[in-house]
Amino acid sequence: MNLEMLDLLATIKELVQKDASPSSPEAFDVVKKMTELATKNIKDEDLEMFAEQLEKAQAITESEEIDFYLPNFFTSEEEAFIEDILKEMEALQNKKED
Secondary structure, three states: OOHHHHHHHHHHHHHHHOOOOOOOHHHHHHHHHHHHHHHOOOOHHHHHHHHHHHHHHHHHHHHOOOOOOOOOOOOHHHHHHHHHHHHHHHHHHHHHHO
16 A cells, blocks of 8 residues: 555545545545546546446446455445545536536
8 A cells, every 4th residue: 555545544534533524525535536546557548448447347246246355444434434425426416417
């Protein structure tokens, strides 16, 4: 794990401890940073193809039960907080599209 990820993990722990709102700018910033870390080694021209592959993988995992788990550094409370942030971001995006 690199220093950027450790910093991000510390920020998530701090936000959860402070009972921060999942719709707060700080919470949204956490997800943006997670996305940047996950995609920082992907060339700009490959991002669209990566997004398409990610959508296909998500469709497969939603339709089938998969017994493959990646190591998780988050507590269940932190994981739930991140999921709530993603839901808030999605709701905001859907609102903008309407």
